[in-house]
Amino acid sequence: MPDIPVLPPVTTRPLWVFGYGSLIWNPDFPVAERRIARLDGWHRSFCMSSIHHRGTPERPGLVLALDASENAACHGVAFRVAEGAEDVTVTALRERELISSAYIERLLAVEIEGIGPATVLAYVIDRDHEQYRGDLSLEEQAQIIAGATGGRGPNDTYLENTAAHLHELGLPDPDLDWLVARVRRLKNP
Numbered sequence: 001m002p003d004i005p006v007l008p009p010v011t012t013r014p015l016w017v018f019g020y021g022s023l024i025w026n027p028d029f030p031v032a033e034r035r036i037a038r039l040d041g042w043h044r045s046f047c048m049s050s051i052h053h054r055g056t057p058e059r060p061g062l063v064l065a066l067d068a069s070e071n072a073a074c075h076g077v078a079f080r081v082a083e084g085a086e087d088v089t090v091t092a093l094r095e096r097e098l099i100s101s102a103y104i105e106r107l108l109a110v111e112i113e114g115i116g117p118a119t120v121l122a123y124v125i126d127r128d129h130e131q132y133r134g135d136l137s138l139e140e141q142a143q144i145i146a147g148a149t150g151g152r153g154p155n156d157t158y159l160e161n162t163a164a165h166l167h168e169l170g171l172p173d174p175d176l177d178w179l180v181a182r183v184r185r186l187k188n189p
């Protein structure tokens with residue numbers, strides 16, 4: 001496993017973490033509260049090549065990332081980390097999310113439903129990283145997702161879990177819904 005970059009401590013309290021992909025259905029840290037949140041200026045996109053969790057170096061998969069886009073908004077979940085678990089949560093998230101340095105750790109402003117403006121810890125794509133794949137059409141994404149598997153399982157399982165949980169939250173993502181249908185057709189012609 002590559003070395004995790006040395007980053008400054010995250011001292012924001014309470015600590016909120018923004019989930020837009022697998023964190024929605026697998027936060028894997030102590031959660032005190034979860035609420036729907038909107039992050040302006042970013043969109044959820046299968047724009048990161050995955051060579052660890054959902055693919056391999058020989059056959060990369062794709063995972064979701066927050067990609068900057070001036071007029072976009074991403075709806076997801078803000079998780080308030082249980083008091084006293086902030087430092088261990090940040091350490092675990094860094095090990096999980098910064099495995100290949102394609103993500104950048106950021107503190108971003110969101111609107112949390114029922115609370116209002118807040119700051120969240122989020123992981124966004126580094127557009128200068130070699131794993132950035134913002135150039136792919138939905139069809140190209142589907143072709144990759146249909147055939148990739150990594151250390152955390154098949155790429156299509158990741159896609160389907162995320163899309164299903166977004167529906168459960170009342171936050172359907174039309175691009176993810178299209179990808180789910182297309183990947184199913186590719187795998188079961």
